[in-house]
Amino acid sequence: MDPRAAELLGRPIIGQLGFHGLDGYPHVLPVWFEYRDDELLIASPPAAYKGRAMAKDGRAALSVSTVERPYHIVSVVGDATVERLSEAERIEFVTAIAARYLGPEGGRQYVQAWIRGGHPGDGELIRLRPLKINFYLS
Amino acid sequence: MDPRAAELLGRPIIGQLGFHGLDGYPHVLPVWFEYRDDELLIASPPAAYKGRAMAKDGRAALSVSTVERPYHIVSVVGDATVERLSEAERIEFVTAIAARYLGPEGGRQYVQAWIRGGHPGDGELIRLRPLKINFYLS
Numbered sequence: 001m002d003p004r005a006a007e008l009l010g011r012p013i014i015g016q017l018g019f020h021g022l023d024g025y026p027h028v029l030p031v032w033f034e035y036r037d038d039e040l041l042i043a044s045p046p047a048a049y050k051g052r053a054m055a056k057d058g059r060a061a062l063s064v065s066t067v068e069r070p071y072h073i074v075s076v077v078g079d080a081t082v083e084r085l086s087e088a089e090r091i092e093f094v095t096a097i098a099a100r101y102l103g104p105e106g107g108r109q110y111v112q113a114w115i116r117g118g119h120p121g122d123g124e125l126i127r128l129r130p131l132k133i134n135f136y137l138s
Numbered sequence: 139m140d141p142r143a144a145e146l147l148g149r150p151i152i153g154q155l156g157f158h159g160l161d162g163y164p165h166v167l168p169v170w171f172e173y174r175d176d177e178l179l180i181a182s183p184p185a186a187y188k189g190r191a192m193a194k195d196g197r198a199a200l201s202v203s204t205v206e207r208p209y210h211i212v213s214v215v216g217d218a219t220v221e222r223l224s225e226a227e228r229i230e231f232v233t234a235i236a237a238r239y240l241g242p243e244g245g246r247q248y249v250q251a252w253i254r255g256g257h258p259g260d261g262e263l264i265r266l267r268p269l270k271i272n273f274y275l276s
Contacts, residue, residue: 014209016154016201018166025215025269026164028156028201030276063154063166067205069240069248071152077163102207110207131163138168 005074005135008064009035012101017042017126018061019080022053032097033062040076040128043085043093051124055082060128071138078130090123091115143212143273146202147173150239155180155264156199157218160191170235171200178214178266181223181231189262193220198266209276216268228261229253 014030021027029050034041040062044051054060060080065073085093094114099107114120152168159165167188172179178200182189192198198218203211223231232252237245252258 014203014205016156016166016168018154018156018164018199020158020164021199021215023215025197026156026158026199027213027215028154028166028199029213030154030201030203030209030211059163061156061159061164061166063168065152065168067152069244071168073168075165075167077159077161077165106207 001133002135004072005133006035008066008072008074008135009040011064013064013066015040015042016063017050018063019050019054020057020059022049022056027053032101034097034100038130040078040130041093042126042128043090043097044082044124044126046122046124048124051082051126054080054126058082062128073136073138075134075136076128076130077132078128080126080128083125083127085123085125087120087122089125090120093125094120139271140273142210143271144173146204146210146212146273147178149202151202151204153178153180154201155188156201157188157192158195158197160187160194165191170239172235172238176268178216178268179231180264180266181228181235182220182262182264184260184262186262189220189264192218192264196220200266211274211276213272213274214266214268215270216266218264218266221263221265223261223263225258225260227263228258231263232258
C-alpha cells in the first residue's frame with residue numbers, strides 16, 4: 001500500500017461509506033471510522049439502515065479526501081461484516097473515536113450527551129476489510 | 139425537499155459519488171458537482187472508470203456533508219445517465235465549476251493547466267436525477 005494512503009486513513013477525516021442499499025441502489029453516508037490492523041472500523045446503532053444493508057450484502061467502499069487542492073484521496077473497496085458490539089465495548093469504542101474526531105474536550109462533551117445516563121445499550125461494529133486501496137492526487 | 143438540502147447542495151462542497159463498480163462492488167469517489175434544475179451534474183474525462191460503470195448501471199448516490207459538528211448532511215439516491223460533452227461545452231462547464239470550487243483566480247489557474255493549449259477534447263457529463271433527497275444533522 002502507498003504509505004500516503006495509510007497516513008491519510010490515520011487522520012481524523014470523515015469517511016464516506018458506500019454500500020449496496022436495500023433498494024438496490026448504492027448509498028453513501030459520512031461516518032467516523034478508525035483504521036486499525038489493516039481494517040476500517042465503524043460503530044453503528046443497532047439495526048440502523050447501513051448495518052441492515054451491509055449484513056445482507058457486505059460489499060462496501062470507503063473514500064477519504066482532503067478539502068484543499070491538490071486533493072489527497074484514498075479510495076477503498078472491500079468486504080464488510082456487521083458484528084454485535086456489547087454496551088461496554090461500544091462505550092469504549094465511541095469514547096475513543098469521539099476524542100479522535102473532536103479532541104479531548106469535544107469528545108468528552110459528545111460522549112456525555114450520547115451515553116444517556118451510562119446505558120446506551122448494545123450497538124454494532126462494521127468491520128471493513130480492504131481488497132483494494134488506491135491513493136491519488138486530483 | 140427540505141430547503142436546507144437545497145442550500146447545502148448549492149454550496150461548493152466536494153460531493154461523494156457512489157455507484158456500482160464494474161467489479162460488482164460499490165465505489166465512492168469525491169467529485170465536483172453542480173446542482174442545477176433539480177439535477178446533479180458532474181463532468182468526467184472520456185471513458186473514465188466512473189463513466190463506464192455508470193453507463194452500464196446508472197443507479198447512483200451522492201452525499202455532501204459539512205466538516206464541523208453538528209454535521210449537516212445531504213444524501214441523494216437517483217438514476218444517472220452518461221452523455222457526450224463536446225469540447226466547447228466541456229470547456230464551459232469546467233471553467234464554471236472550477237471557479238465555483240476554487241474562486242475566480244484559483245479557477246482561472248486550474249483551467250489554464252487543464253485546458254492543454256485550448257483543446258482538451260470531448261468529455262462526458264454525468265447527469266444524476268434524484269429519486270430521494272434526505273437531509274439530516276448528526
